[in-house]
Amino acid sequence: MDDILKGKKAALIDMDGVIYDSMKYHAEAFRRLFEEEGVPGNPEDVYLYEGMRGADLVNMMYMRAYGHGVSKERAAELYELKSKYFYEIGRNEPMAGADRMLDALKKRDLRRVLVTGSAQAKLLEGVNRDYPGIFLPGDRVTALDVTNGKPDPEPYLKGLAIAGIQPQEAIVIENAPLGVRAGKAAGIFTVAVTTGPVPREAFEKEGADIIFPSMPAFADYLESL
Template identity: 30%
Template sequence: MSNPQRAFIFDMDGTIVDNMAFHTKSWVAFFERRGHQIDPDEFFRATAGRQGHEIMRHYLGEHLTKEESAQLDFEKESLYRELYAPHLATVRGFDQFIANAKRGGVALAVATAAPNDNITFTLDGLDLRGHFRAVVGAADVARGKPNPDVFLLAAERSGALPAHSIVFEDAPLGVEAARRAGMRAVALTTTLPAEAFAEFDNVICIARDFSELDIEQLFAAAPAATAI
């Protein structure tokens, strides 16, 4: 009997690339244009992993139409790409980590709340897309994190069951989405300290970057409790 397909599912922003400070700067500038002041740290904790239209409607009003929200989201994301473009790079150890995973037969996928333009900007800008069996973004699912939709679809397209899939995340909402999907998670402290993930029983490892991770040790690790 063949071994089950194993998968690594990567969040993109803050996980593959250390870019969340630039997203925050673009959000601050976007809201300042509209006379709104936001606390950057509080905003990140409340929104990281949510889709753009969900954030727009929450902060600017449920009255926004889909078309109005899309226009606002385009403005904000264009500002982000302008800010981050000179700094585009993978998180330390990522390239070697995925090379090792592929040699070990692990299916690789991206599951992100980012719109297609940002996915293209990052994955194609770094020539990474060809490494992934599946790339799932905001356009592919109706609900953002902490709902599990994006991770479940990424696992399905990778040919792996949730129990054999490990999620890599930098945000609590993303780790919660993995928990709801029945998946173990690795939390990266690119954006928040380790304490931010202390409450999650599906976190099997907390690391600064991918150079600290061992593939077989991750798959051997079990969460403290079964996710629901």
């Protein structure tokens, strides 16, 4: 296999489902929220739409169910409730193999920039504790930093700006189809890692440049370089 890091200066890395095995808890929190609100839908849809800003995902689920969304204020209120449920049932659980993946990137002197659709403070605060020395201060793009979340390319374009590089000098590491779409729309070589129930075909459809079946498999590949 070719060296996908050749000529690269930075890796733009998603959080949920990439460095944290947290998507199962997000899905359950959304299931609880939508059940209480009487909004029909499959909780596993969260895996398909992961990477969107939380309030945008809430609004989209209402749009799909009823043909109309909710106000910006109501969407934010519902997302806050979902975040409460997440912390009641979930926890920061590092993804198996993510530490090896990040260490391999560091050894190749690639700058690591976190690019996430999350705005949950506790999750974001835990990154430096769980992955010390991996992300420099300020090297992150969150839902609070963008007007348009994934699948819009804005989060990854902001990641490029933080690193001070061109698209061809970066790679994106994603676990969600919409994140892959955002990375490709930004003109960046995009790696998909299937850490959840989303089938490989969904990532192929979005144009992922390379697909790994698990994070340990991706870490094995990087270490082999």
